[in-house]
Amino acid sequence: MTANRPASTGAEIADVLADWTTSFDGPLYERLAAALRGAIDRGELGPGTQLPPERALAVQLVVSRKTVLAAFDSLKADGWLSSRQGSGTWVTLPPGRRWTMGAVDSLASLSGILHASRGSLINMTTGHLEAAPLLRTILADLTGPEMERLLTSQNPEPLGIDSLRASIERQMRLEGVPAEKDTIIVTTGTQQALSLLASHYLRPGDLVIVEAATSLGALDAFRAVGSRVETIPDPPRGDGIDQLLRLASDRRPSLIYLIPTHNNVTGAVVGSLERRRIARFAEETGIPVIEDRSHSSVGFTSPLPPPLASFTSTAEMAVVDSMSKRAWSGLRVGWIVAPPSAIGPLGRAKSVADLGTPQLSQYVAQRTLDRAAEVDAERRDTAWRRLRLLSEELRTRLPEWEWEEPTGGLSLWIRLPGGNARQFAQHALRTGVAVLPGPLLSAGGHYADRIRVSYHLPEAELVEGAARLQRAWARYA
16 A cells, blocks of 8 residues: 555555554554554555544454544544544644655565564565575585685676676576576565666556566565556466457556466466467567566476576566575575666666675575575475475365465465455464465455465474464454
8 A cells, every 4th residue: 555545445454554463562452553653653644544434444453343443532632643523534643743655564565574574473474485405505615716806896796796697697598588697687686676677667657567466576666666557367378368468458558577487476387378479479569578587496397388588589578586585585686687778777777776786695696596406406395395284284274275286486375265365364463373365466456365375484383374374264254
């Protein structure tokens, strides 16, 4: 939710408040008041924002109307809310307070998910991974002439150090991406890569077409530049590819964003025929396409279809990838394989952003990428064991839940047998486990009956997380 858009529904307010029941102390109404006050103070709820009726908000937050009324009364007494009979309740600011527009820290954003992953909460919202075992060996062996040259270097390299860009070129070519070192820009993770591309291709009001279920970080990046986002009804395979090409032909977007290999919500893989059609369409129309490959290395079947970028040499196509799923979420090194015409503007934007990704991290990434086959095998084995464990736990504890077994990625896309995913997510938070309701992963707010549950955690946490989900469902259903 953006800071300057009226929050007219209880669902939107529930997204902003995120894990409010576990983030504050005291009676329930005091926790709700504190969460609303924080959302206003951070700029997520601006002055004049109309709040939903108490009853509607109570339904979404799964509390009594009395709790909401008590929280509203407390905030009115302190000047954070105002109301008038027949006109509803809206946000105000106490004397001396100034509102800062644009802060984002809700569960409806990537930053809100990161904010929620603290304390005793078992966070199953996003695939934050511990270091792959081989990374420890690589870190223990950071020596040699190249390391010495790195430590004595005094010049920032905005596009990335040459040795890493050469390693990225080799790895991308092995995977089928037609990369050249001079068309590669190293970024501080996938999120910066998407933000740089969004700023390059989009202006306020421009249209982006994305898959029906897609990356929350990408949605953040596109919305941050003021673009409009539309979705295709189905994944771009089978009938979905016709829907994508028809919508893009009719609407002529400024950008298309796709995750064709292990979609980070559904785990879906787009087939070779569909990829070829997308590439040909991009060539014919000149519409830029971003291919996000950040989950492609975590897969359980082979062979995979060739990258989307391998089917074209003339389309305006950028490829995004990173080390976070491959090696460690704390290794914030990503990259863009960009069209030659975009390298200059993207490089200048990267220089403005941070002068360059930290060089020591780049050196670690290069050493790791040079052993990508070993690292990928370790990661796949770990992910597969955890997928099997969580699947077995959930099938035993919650046999009425349904999902398709993913062939890759780090999450289960679960259909609930009834109820509302947003409301259940609130129950889950109170039970000490965080999951993502489907509407947050869709630009159109679809999938009200779906939740995404990541299986990235160590085995003991997965078992406990499944137990908490079982307790939460028992209370909700």
